[in-house]
Amino acid sequence: MPYAYETDGAAIYAESFATIRAEAELARFDPLDEQVAVRMIHAAGMVELAPHIRFSPGFTAVARAALEQGAPILCDARMVSEGVTRKRLPAGNEVICTLHAPGVPELAQEIGNTRSAAALELWRPHLAGALVAIGNAPTALFHLLNMLEDPDCPRPAAIIGCPVGFVGAAESKAALWADQPVPCCVVDGRLGGSAITVAAINAVASRAE
Amino acid sequence: MPYAYETDGAAIYAESFATIRAEAELARFDPLDEQVAVRMIHAAGMVELAPHIRFSPGFTAVARAALEQGAPILCDARMVSEGVTRKRLPAGNEVICTLHAPGVPELAQEIGNTRSAAALELWRPHLAGALVAIGNAPTALFHLLNMLEDPDCPRPAAIIGCPVGFVGAAESKAALWADQPVPCCVVDGRLGGSAITVAAINAVASRAE
Numbered sequence: 001m002p003y004a005y006e007t008d009g010a011a012i013y014a015e016s017f018a019t020i021r022a023e024a025e026l027a028r029f030d031p032l033d034e035q036v037a038v039r040m041i042h043a044a045g046m047v048e049l050a051p052h053i054r055f056s057p058g059f060t061a062v063a064r065a066a067l068e069q070g071a072p073i074l075c076d077a078r079m080v081s082e083g084v085t086r087k088r089l090p091a092g093n094e095v096i097c098t099l100h101a102p103g104v105p106e107l108a109q110e111i112g113n114t115r116s117a118a119a120l121e122l123w124r125p126h127l128a129g130a131l132v133a134i135g136n137a138p139t140a141l142f143h144l145l146n147m148l149e150d151p152d153c154p155r156p157a158a159i160i161g162c163p164v165g166f167v168g169a170a171e172s173k174a175a176l177w178a179d180q181p182v183p184c185c186v187v188d189g190r191l192g193g194s195a196i197t198v199a200a201i202n203a204v205a206s207r208a209e
Numbered sequence: 210m211p212y213a214y215e216t217d218g219a220a221i222y223a224e225s226f227a228t229i230r231a232e233a234e235l236a237r238f239d240p241l242d243e244q245v246a247v248r249m250i251h252a253a254g255m256v257e258l259a260p261h262i263r264f265s266p267g268f269t270a271v272a273r274a275a276l277e278q279g280a281p282i283l284c285d286a287r288m289v290s291e292g293v294t295r296k297r298l299p300a301g302n303e304v305i306c307t308l309h310a311p312g313v314p315e316l317a318q319e320i321g322n323t324r325s326a327a328a329l330e331l332w333r334p335h336l337a338g339a340l341v342a343i344g345n346a347p348t349a350l351f352h353l354l355n356m357l358e359d360p361d362c363p364r365p366a367a368i369i370g371c372p373v374g375f376v377g378a379a380e381s382k383a384a385l386w387a388d389q390p391v392p393c394c395v396v397d398g399r400l401g402g403s404a405i406t407v408a409a410i411n412a413v414a415s416r417a418e
Contacts, residue, residue, distance in 0.1 A: 012323075
């Protein structure tokens with residue numbers, strides 16, 4: 001006897017988002033940020049993510065405006081760049097991940113850091129006005145913050161800072177939240193990761209639910 | 210003043226896994242499965258994942274043997290297939306995701322299901338002895354179970370069933386766990402997703418930590 005289940009993608013989304021809005025504590029978010037938070041919770045499958053999500057004032061508006069003006073999206077991992085839904089992007093925006101670019105392993109060796117961190121050095125020509133999305137490596141977020149201590153380093157428009165894990169994730173996101181070099185979105189503590197980060201990008205890219 | 214942080218990838222892994230083993234309830238897992246569970250918890254950034262992870266007896270041994278014999282890995286989403294660390298694979302295994310293959314949207318229309326489910330129809334020539342990894346769509350897992358109700362459908366070697374979310378995720382994984390058509394690994398309830406699924410694949414592929 002075959003299993004019967006909901007097979008309509010639009011109905012699945014609608015029911016999912018309704019469940020999240022019924023169960024999650026979302027009242028503290030402004031309406032633009034709320035849509036982003038809902039999609040991040042959806043990707044995580046946990047309404048308990050809500051209290052960990054933080055937006056600096058104006059994050060979603062600033063990040064969306066950047067994409068509408070054609071800003072590239074700079075990602076620390078292929079799982080992030082691959083997850084971006086291209087048809088949601090408002091300006092055919094470029095989605096860039098330099099992690100596997102030639103020279104990155106050698107550069108990592110040279111600067112004494114991870115490949116994830118070294119790959120950000122290749123972001124410099126694209127960084128001005130970009131949407132940065134770090135969904136994997138705490139070392140990438142720390143390295144970005146150190147790059148931005150140099151006033152000559154180009155400024156991104158906004159940063160999604162959601163690295164995940166047990167070493168440096170909480171610390172790097174706390175540092176981003178304390179510094180706030182540009183408007184940012186973080187998931188505090190250990191939680192985060194590529195799926196939540198992709199959800200934030202896709203929600204910023206389009207208001208469609 | 211630049212931030213100081215751990216920049217050695219191997220040290221980060223070692224400290225992460227030590228933290229997980231200190232904090233998570235892992236005693237009920239056999240040693241092979243425990244390594245897989247640790248990596249899944251690592252990807253999620255939450256030791257609270259542990260009680261939700263289930264392995265049928267022999268899952269890790271069976272799935273690893275399949276990969277050592279050259280089995281392909283069939284993934285429901287590009288975020289899953291992209292996340293697999295190629296150098297961990299024991300036999301240069303093929304990693305296949307058919308979601309964006311030509312004809313899938315039309316097939317979805319024809320069978321009245323999602324593209325994620327329809328894409329599995331293109332798995333049939335690769336399915337015998339494969340490692341299946343479903344990390345996104347509950348409809349894909351339900352459709353697989355329905356395909357396997359046909360005794361003429363080729364059997365995979367093992368199934369990682371970790372779709373995530375609020376509609377059908379818990380139900381499809383409960384169905385897999387009840388049916389157990391082949392050895393399987395599931396994360397019960399709403400939790401799951403591409404990062405956890407990729408972690409399970411990468412842990413099955415190699416014992417290296």
